[in-house]
Amino acid sequence: MKYLQLLGAVLTSAGITTAALAQEEPAQTLFTNVNIFDGTSKTLMENASVLIEGNLIKTVSTGEISAADATVIDGGGRTLMPGLVEAHAHLMLMGPSLPVMEANTTWEDFAIHGVKMSEMYLMQGFTTVRDAGGANAGLQRAVNAGTIVGPRIYPSGAFIGTRGGHADFANFTSPVGESTNMGRLNMAQEVDSVAEVQKFGRNNFRMGASQLKFMQSGGVVSAFDPWQLLAGSQEEIEAAVQVANEYGSYVMAHSYRKEAIMTALNAGVRSIEHGFMFDCEISALMEEKGAYITTNLTAFDPGLLDIPAVNSVPASLRKAKSASAAFVDYIPNMKQCPAKRAFQTDCVGGVGDCSKQIAYEKFLNADFFDPHTALVTMTSTGGELVALSGDFMNPYPDGKLGVIEEGAYADILLVDGNPLEDFSVMGTSDKWFDGPTRPYSVETMPLIMKDGVIYKNTLN
Numbered sequence: 510m511k512y513l514q515l516l517g518a519v520l521t522s523a524g525i526t527t528a529a530l531a532q533e534e535p536a537q538t539l540f541t542n543v544n545i546f547d548g549t550s551k552t553l554m555e556n557a558s559v560l561i562e563g564n565l566i567k568t569v570s571t572g573e574i575s576a577a578d579a580t581v582i583d584g585g586g587r588t589l590m591p592g593l594v595e596a597h598a599h600l601m602l603m604g605p606s607l608p609v610m611e612a613n614t615t616w617e618d619f620a621i622h623g624v625k626m627s628e629m630y631l632m633q634g635f636t637t638v639r640d641a642g643g644a645n646a647g648l649q650r651a652v653n654a655g656t657i658v659g660p661r662i663y664p665s666g667a668f669i670g671t672r673g674g675h676a677d678f679a680n681f682t683s684p685v686g687e688s689t690n691m692g693r694l695n696m697a698q699e700v701d702s703v704a705e706v707q708k709f710g711r712n713n714f715r716m717g718a719s720q721l722k723f724m725q726s727g728g729v730v731s732a733f734d735p736w737q738l739l740a741g742s743q744e745e746i747e748a749a750v751q752v753a754n755e756y757g758s759y760v761m762a763h764s765y766r767k768e769a770i771m772t773a774l775n776a777g778v779r780s781i782e783h784g785f786m787f788d789c790e791i792s793a794l795m796e797e798k799g800a801y802i803t804t805n806l807t808a809f810d811p812g813l814l815d816i817p818a819v820n821s822v823p824a825s826l827r828k829a830k831s832a833s834a835a836f837v838d839y840i841p842n843m844k845q846c847p848a849k850r851a852f853q854t855d856c857v858g859g860v861g862d863c864s865k866q867i868a869y870e871k872f873l874n875a876d877f878f879d880p881h882t883a884l885v886t887m888t889s890t891g892g893e894l895v896a897l898s899g900d901f902m903n904p905y906p907d908g909k910l911g912v913i914e915e916g917a918y919a920d921i922l923l924v925d926g927n928p929l930e931d932f933s934v935m936g937t938s939d940k941w942f943d944g945p946t947r948p949y950s951v952e953t954m955p956l957i958m959k960d961g962v963i964y965k966n967t968l969n
């Protein structure tokens with residue numbers, strides 16, 4: 510309750526900020542006495558100050574900033590850094606399995622889960638979340654309006670994919686073409702031709718998507734598809750890219766096998782999701798095409814076999830075992846031939862379990878790589894990736910995300926200590942679901958600001 514009361518108090522002062530914004534001068538906040546991680550550098554900018562005006566960063570300086578009317582926050586020598594970017598979440602999918610969500614879950618269940626996930630993400634330090642399938646614009650609208658608490662959201666609308674593929678949520682006995690729960694809610698759509706890719710892709714943008722999600726490979730927790738699947742013809746994937754380009758945006762493709770990844774990149778896909786069979790040839794093609802990859806590193810953990818969505822379904826467990834064996838070269842390949850990689854958790858499940866998975870995914874990023882690589886992955890690279898949604902469809906086009914620089918959005922964290930040296934201050938856990946319940950908010954993150962509004966402040 511302590512945090513909820515705090516949140517209430519902070520939101521009340523945010524209301525005053527909004528009132529001030531209606532007048533001539535935008536409200537200013539001045540952070541003093543901070544060391545800055547800017548989203549890219551290997552060292553902190555020490556003894557600096559940052560001035561926020563309205564919802565943007567106005568000045569970053571190691572000299573004195575004069576701002577007579579600003580609210581001053583003494584950072585007490587803490588690290589000031591960009592809010593985190595989650596590049597692949599499913600805010601609406603509460604699990605416990607895809608068949609249960611198809612058969613028994615109503616729009617109310619999905620909505621309530623989405624509200625709780627949004628709040629959890631923000632309080633874990635994520636000021637931006639790209640939803641990789643399932644969410645339309647409703648959650649984003651509620652967050653932007655201040656009706657609920659959450660991060661900036663980049664929705665993908667319905668997953669689109671072939672019959673029997675990774676976007677096929679229909680019951681096992683459901684005839685071809687039958688209406689589904691997930692289809693009626695525009696959370697997943699089956700597409701089996703260029704025309705259907707075009708129709709449902711355009712419908713996603715109509716429903717508020719900022720980019721499209723195409724299901725190319727299969728999966729581990731899904732019912733009908735081997736993870737090695739190569740779903741979608743070259744023409745169908747190119748059709749998805751064509752529709753996205755009509756809107757000035759891009760396609761993210763769920764791709765595991767090398768053949769799938771190469772096909773996607775050559776068709777113009779800009780964001781490879783999972784990309785478990787990543788190698789140096791893929792890295793070179795990604796660089797040529799200006800593409801990004803996001804990978805849930807928990808896939809490389811033996812604990813994968815223990816998560817409820819996997820071990821409750823025998824076929825999923827068998828698939829998880831073969832996938833783990835096939836993906837062993839990802840980490841060494843990424844170290845040898847680094848590509849632009851953003852952070853992803855890909856949690857489908859309850860809010861408590863997803864909070865644990867986020868903490869563990871943070872930990873793995875620093876453990877498999879190093880703190881600086883993990884921080885860049887979680888901030889500036891994620892910011893670049895979401896901006897591929899372009900001038901027309903980017904819901905937040907007025908500044909950069911994931912960086913501390915003049916003109917960027919004022920999405921800011923204060924953390925106790927230096928995360929380049931001690932990454933645990935980012936709220937990590939070295940255990941997955943067998944770890945303890947995570948706190949409501951990261952305790953070493955005393956201040957969370959999004960869009961110039963403070964959502965948490967335990968400094969005093």
Ligand SMILES: [Zn+2]
Pocket residue numbers: 597598599641855
């Ligand atoms: Zn996913």
